[in-house]
Amino acid sequence: MNLDLIRRLSVPAETRIVLCVLDGLGGLPGPRGRTELDEADTQHLDRLAEAGALGQTIPAGPGITVGSGPGHTALFGLDPFEFDIGRGVLEATGIDFELGPNDLAARGNLCTVGGDGNITDRRAGRVATEVTAEIAAQLGRIELPGVEVFVEAVRDHRFVLVLRGDGLSAALSETDPQREGVPPLAAEALDAVASRTAVLVNSFVEQARTMIEGREQANHLTLRGWSVRPELPQLPELWKLRAAACTVYPMYRGLARLAGMEAVDGGDSLETQFAALERHWDDYDFFFVHYKATDTAGEDGDFARKVQAIRDFDQELPQLLALEPDVLVITGDHSSPATMAAHSWHPVPLLMHGATVRPDGARRFTELDCATGGLGTIPATEVLPVAFAHGGRLAKFGA
């Protein structure tokens, strides 16, 4: 997507456009030779498929498996390679931590180490968020020369570390060894500029260890995803509209805010998310709704639960349809086939519904129907331009 062209052709309109991202939506055939979407009872999605058009998206290129960051960046119409967002930044923004230009962020995990210093549990038994908050408050008092230190709990054992000061660098190795039975690693500078930052980080970790080593669990920590705030093109400026993000999980809210969306309180379920849309229906033109359960089940390798998660979404759809969005897009940020228990590179099902959508004869919302759908197989970055065209928000190019 050529962003200058978007700026030139985008026009305001009265239409409401909703992008529902079912995280990790695409699947693979399970035990009965049918995918999660094949198996799920999706009467409302199927009705939308019949009246609308299907297709599939390629998140970041053929064969490329994406994480949540690039998967969403692409869906927001931004090149995920040009606008690469670090995990630390995602986590910080997701808890509404306002990152400044001199901030270096990392995602932290509390972990448990044994007497030999080796990790026995990388997630510290998924310790309660409240406990993590207490520990974070303690760690936030750590002092480093010339640098402000912020430590904020996220959820369970996860927290964010932000160092604020001049000359900090994200060119650091991660301290998470990604396995148990070994100790956390030291942070290493990946270039000369980063050597001072590495010293500061390792000093932080050493002070933190001393503070919490007496605990039975959650007595150590790992840090990864070193990153600074990226300068993303802003959706409201690009498209001349007001954009809202309505999510349950903080990371997706954070990502949306980086792209210029305003966060509206999504509560803790699709029901509360759709209710929030209704409350804010007149306040925004574009709504991003994120649904996590499909990905969680897929990553857990739980085929039946992913089928159920799709069905649950379908069951809640009438609440959204009652708002009569002018254009409704339902897709995923990537595939997460339960049989792989992981994100995958497979194309992602795409459904578009609205008055000016050209129907393509599809009968069901499945991978198979999507593969031959009228929207074609398109880069994920093209989803928003096509959706906004259907919403009357792109003027004609040339006479």
Place this chain on the structure above:
Amino acid sequence: MNLDLIRRLSVPAETRIVLCVLDGLGGLPGPRGRTELDEADTQHLDRLAEAGALGQTIPAGPGITVGSGPGHTALFGLDPFEFDIGRGVLEATGIDFELGPNDLAARGNLCTVGGDGNITDRRAGRVATEVTAEIAAQLGRIELPGVEVFVEAVRDHRFVLVLRGDGLSAALSETDPQREGVPPLAAEALDAVASRTAVLVNSFVEQARTMIEGREQANHLTLRGWSVRPELPQLPELWKLRAAACTVYPMYRGLARLAGMEAVDGGDSLETQFAALERHWDDYDFFFVHYKATDTAGEDGDFARKVQAIRDFDQELPQLLALEPDVLVITGDHSSPATMAAHSWHPVPLLMHGATVRPDGARRFTELDCATGGLGTIPATEVLPVAFAHGGRLAKFGA
């Protein structure tokens, strides 16, 4: 399309290739849930679809609605953003006005203003071409310092203004306010270089007004689409062939000439156009045929008339088929669904027929069959390379 690659690989051949552009071809379901193509009786097109292959084109990018200019530039294999053609240039070339390198062209409309100076009819009652020609002859006598003035009637109330001289700039605002009840605007310079041009243009308009203000209608004018002749890659040089344009409407002939095609007299109907192809069959390798009626009906929102226009084209097809073109391409420059009464961004149906076309099992020439056709969904710029490949006009790349 990589033009250098084309220059390197294109080879002469004895084949005849015809590109028929049904302007605004693609549609949307109408009152009975079927598109214009679905509804039309298209026995000859359907037979071609069965023997050939279908696909769909994206004129200038996902979600982008194009005007006739970029729509055709893309079909001629040229990037419509890189080679952006102004409306003034299009109109001038369309009446065979040979634009020079120092020429600045604008599209003019005669309009009618009331006693208060406000526009009462932006099209001056679509005054007869002969009347416009008389007025144009009058206005052509206007004198401006250091600049030659040409005014030529186009059709109805439309005319072309060309100023010829050194240092003229197209960075001017349009004088057409695009609505009635207000006076024509003054031309304003959009940068410092253009300020002299703005003075000249406003002097022209003032002299013109004085000349024609006594008329009851067509007593004023508006100017837009300021542009200079673009340097387009020339089809004969790119492809090593002789190319002809056979159109009824001047604008499409003008566009084709900018891309290096020679205009052959198309007369006033498909019948005379196809007869012209027969007369010139030995003189050219490539023929561009433009058919306007589909777009006119689509833009007028007249579903039944668009169905009829498609049927009319189908009825005339045997005359073209009798020439036995080696490769026949039938497509549109953009979609113009009658239900939208406007150009749209929807993919455009594409049909290719010839001895080396790989059939794809399609049975009818409809949007639905095209969406799953064997040629795929491709940028419009790829149509000519694929057609010329089928015509044996692209050599192998690599050993």
